[in-house]
Amino acid sequence: xxxxxxxxxxxxxxxxxxxxxxxxxxxxxxxxxxxxxxxxxxxxxxxxxxxxxxxxxxxxxxxxxxxxxxxxxxxxxxxxxxxxxxxxxxxxxxxxxxxxxxxxxxxxxxxxxxxxxxxxxxxxxxxxxxxxxxxxxxxxxxxxxxxxxxxxxxxxxxxxxxxxxxxxxxxxxxxxxxxxxxxxxxxxxxxxxxxxxxxxxxxxxxxxxxxxxxxxxxxxxxxxxxxxxxxxxxxxxxxxxxxxxxxxxxxxxxxxxxxxxxxxxxxxxxxxxxxxxxxxxxxxxxxxxxxxxxxxxxxxxxxxxxxxxxxxxxxxxxxxxxxxxxxxxxxxxxxxxxxxxxxxxxxxxxxxxxxxxxxxxxxxxxxxxxxxxxxxxxxxxxxxxxxxxxxxxxxxxxxxxxxxxxxxxxxxxxxxxxxxxxxxxxxxxxxxxxxxxxxxxxxxxxxxxxxxx
Amino acid sequence: xxxxxxxxxxxxxxxxxxxxxxxxxxxxxxxxxxxxxxxxxxxxxxxxxxxxxxxxxxxxxxxxxxxxxxxxxxxxxxxxxxxxxxxxxxxxxxxxxxxxxxxxxxxxxxxxxxxxxxxxxxxxxxxxxxxxxxxxxxxxxxxxxxxxxxxxxxxxxxxxxxxxxxxxxxxxxxxxxxxxxxxxxxxxxxxxxxxxxxxxxxxxxxxxxxxxxxxxxxxxxxxxxxxxxxxxxxxxxxxxxxxxxxxxxxxxxxxxxxxxxxxxxxxxxxxxxxxxxxxxxxxxxxxxxxxxxxxxxx
Numbered sequence: 001x002x003x004x005x006x007x008x009x010x011x012x013x014x015x016x017x018x019x020x021x022x023x024x025x026x027x028x029x030x031x032x033x034x035x036x037x038x039x040x041x042x043x044x045x046x047x048x049x050x051x052x053x054x055x056x057x058x059x060x061x062x063x064x065x066x067x068x069x070x071x072x073x074x075x076x077x078x079x080x081x082x083x084x085x086x087x088x089x090x091x092x093x094x095x096x097x098x099x100x101x102x103x104x105x106x107x108x109x110x111x112x113x114x115x116x117x118x119x120x121x122x123x124x125x126x127x128x129x130x131x132x133x134x135x136x137x138x139x140x141x142x143x144x145x146x147x148x149x150x151x152x153x154x155x156x157x158x159x160x161x162x163x164x165x166x167x168x169x170x171x172x173x174x175x176x177x178x179x180x181x182x183x184x185x186x187x188x189x190x191x192x193x194x195x196x197x198x199x200x201x202x203x204x205x206x207x208x209x210x211x212x213x214x215x216x217x218x219x220x221x222x223x224x225x226x227x228x229x230x231x232x233x234x235x236x237x238x239x240x241x242x243x244x245x246x247x248x249x250x251x252x253x254x255x256x257x258x259x260x261x262x263x264x265x266x267x268x269x270x271x272x273x274x275x276x277x278x279x280x281x282x283x284x285x286x287x288x289x290x291x292x293x294x295x296x297x298x299x300x301x302x303x304x305x306x307x308x309x310x311x312x313x314x315x316x317x318x319x320x321x322x323x324x325x326x327x328x329x330x331x332x333x334x335x336x337x338x339x340x341x342x343x344x345x346x347x348x349x350x351x352x353x354x355x356x357x358x359x360x361x362x363x364x365x366x367x368x369x370x371x372x373x374x375x376x377x378x379x380x381x382x383x384x385x386x387x388x389x390x391x392x393x394x395x396x397x398x399x400x401x402x403x404x405x406x407x408x409x410x411x412x413x414x415x416x417x418x419x420x421x422x423x424x425x426x427x428x429x430x431x432x433x434x435x436x437x438x439x440x441x442x443x444x445x446x447x448x449x450x451x452x453x
Numbered sequence: 454x455x456x457x458x459x460x461x462x463x464x465x466x467x468x469x470x471x472x473x474x475x476x477x478x479x480x481x482x483x484x485x486x487x488x489x490x491x492x493x494x495x496x497x498x499x500x501x502x503x504x505x506x507x508x509x510x511x512x513x514x515x516x517x518x519x520x521x522x523x524x525x526x527x528x529x530x531x532x533x534x535x536x537x538x539x540x541x542x543x544x545x546x547x548x549x550x551x552x553x554x555x556x557x558x559x560x561x562x563x564x565x566x567x568x569x570x571x572x573x574x575x576x577x578x579x580x581x582x583x584x585x586x587x588x589x590x591x592x593x594x595x596x597x598x599x600x601x602x603x604x605x606x607x608x609x610x611x612x613x614x615x616x617x618x619x620x621x622x623x624x625x626x627x628x629x630x631x632x633x634x635x636x637x638x639x640x641x642x643x644x645x646x647x648x649x650x651x652x653x654x655x656x657x658x659x660x661x662x663x664x665x666x667x668x669x670x671x672x673x674x675x676x677x678x679x680x681x682x683x684x685x686x687x688x689x690x691x692x693x694x695x696x697x698x699x700x701x702x703x704x705x706x707x708x709x710x711x712x713x714x715x716x717x718x719x720x721x722x723x724x725x726x727x728x729x730x731x732x733x734x735x736x737x738x739x740x741x742x743x744x745x746x747x748x749x750x751x
Binding site: 223 | 486489490492493494497499501502503504507586587588589608609610611612613614615698699700701702711714715716717719720
């Protein structure tokens with residue numbers, strides 16, 4: 001017994017000696033901050049847009065964490081080092097690992113990473129969680145104006161620019177021209193409203209359903225991909241997630257109309273039932289196999305035209321997702337930015353990197369090598385002359401109708417709540433009214449809980 | 454007063470302690486300390502990402518978790534999954550071990566290949582079964598259509614509903630983890646002395662009598678180990694579920710992970726982790742006591 005007490009006392013003693021009380025730090029997040037998380041003004045962080053060419057930055061090394069699974073960007077980064085003398089260490093991971101790595105680094109207050117990828121839905125957490133530097137007053141207004149409005153808004157939260165717009169992305173309507181022709185529809189005239197979408201779907205289904213083909217397929221697995229598609233429907237019917245007082249209103253008006261339309265489509269028998277367990281990649285696979293006539297998806301291009309992967313090479317087209325009434329079109333935005341970690345010890349060099357990323361040279365190289373669409377508006381006109389596929393201008397057209405997901409700090413949990421309820425409604429478990437009401441209440445109570453404590 | 458001499462033995466013990474000290478320190482820092490830290494965090498409001506102040510809130514996190522519908526739904530599904538998989542894995546594992554314990558041609562080959570499912574990464578196993586469960590062209594649907602169990606018009610979406618997902622995940626887990634049970638039980642069976650079987654054979658025991666009176670009682674310690682290990686493994690089910698669904702309410706670990714590393718409610722997630730840890734510890738203690746009692750009586 002005595003021996004046990006000695007061991008226990010020893011362990012406690014070791015904790016005390018190592019100064020490990022175990023209590024969390026008094027402020028949340030990564031960097032040093034005031035009680036609200038961020039510094040009051042972005043300009044007080046000492047960064048200067050014009051200071052990025054300072055010769056003292058030469059020889060510094062910055063570490064960049066972003067999605068890069070094929071290592072294609074290494075060559076591009078060498079160009080940056082050549083231009084500026086700043087070395088870059090790249091940590092290329094898959095998309096799903098980015099967020100965890102960023103937050104782990106922030107929790108550990110590590111200064112190992114300087115520049116990080118920022119998906120549109122993380123902007124609020126990067127701001128409130130004190131992870132990234134607020135660039136609102138660092139990047140000059142005239143530079144900000146050069147970006148596409150959708151990529152700029154995707155990198156902002158509540159008026160704070162949390163990163164440099166990196167690339168533009170949104171959902172688009174893809175359709176199979178062959179199947180349209182077979183069903184007797186005009187292959188050059190996709191549906192412009194969801195009413196037309198349903199009507200066309202019924203025609204396709206009645207003509208081609210016997211062959212095991214469905215009019216449309218969707219990424220309606222209970223996951224983020226479902227929330228994304230819902231955002232498009234909500235936007236098409238003129239809805240919004242929150243009112244001015246941050247009260248959830250997606251259970252009324254356009255938000256409700258949008259879900260009702262999704263349920264109508266599902267019940268009409270024109271949507272491949274497998275949609276309920278599909279993500280975007282599954283949908284693209286079904287489209288490439290010629291099993292669905294229409295899909296909503298992110299920027300696809302090369303793989304749809306690769307005969308090794310796709311049975312529909314050269315037989316498809318892309319255009320605007322439907323709108324309704326006053327709304328011409330609406331599509332969920334997936335644009336991303338690059339942010340500077342608050343814990344970085346090379347912030348000015350990191351800013352030089354961001355400046356280079358947003359420059360015409362890099363944006364053009366990335367578009368040509370990776371098919372990533374630029375965040376700089378002027379490049380769309382400039383590059384369109386050499387774009388034989390014509391995709392660039394078509395995608396750009398849709399970017400103008402992008403709808404952002406709410407990127408407040410609580411979004412990740414709200415999206416889980418919402419996608420669960422959307423999924424139930426699509427399965428026929430409860431009406432759209434009931435499910436959205438429950439989701440709105442849960443989102444509101446969650447918000448109240450985190451702001452009251 | 455007794456005089457204290459430093460003997461050779463004392464020196465040896467001292468030297469041994471010195472040698473293990475670095476390991477002990479590392480283990481304390483990376484293993485014991487985080488456990489202790491999570492216990493402390495569970496009494497704090499500690500939301501990393503929403504900018505709210507960190508503060509001590511006593512048992513509030515535990516109260517919140519224990520009154521949350523999501524937690525109980527996840528618990529219910531986890532317990533269902535654990536009971537179903539461990540039961541099937543035990544029965545199937547026992548009989549495959551029995552089979553592999555017989556003498557027949559190619560026994561070594563079968564003993565070797567049976568570990569393939571177990572050697573697969575859980576995520577790969579998830580992707581494999583996700584493919585099998587695809588509506589339309591998935592193997593499962595094709596098979597049911599071929600056997601005329603489903604009519605050609607029927608094309609169910611197997612993984613649509615979170616409650617039924619638990620059954621499909623269970624099948625995938627049973628396929629993967631039965632070999633683990635088989636290996637542990639096979640090792641146990643090989644340790645049973647041949648004489649016992651000979652003795653009961655002289656008494657006129659047939660196959661089932663041998664099984665009930667010799668194999669099972671002799672195998673009890675192995676069964677106990679296998680069950681406890683599998684309960685702990687099954688209770689922590691997480692990665693395979695992330696392939697099948699985005700619904701975190703399908704298991705406690707999934708829910709805890711989301712609270713900790715997606716929503717960053719670190720206080721609440723710590724409380725949740727502690728509740729499930731205590732829950733499983735109680736289960737294991739009860740289980741070992743019951744079986745120990747049985748063994749003592751036997």
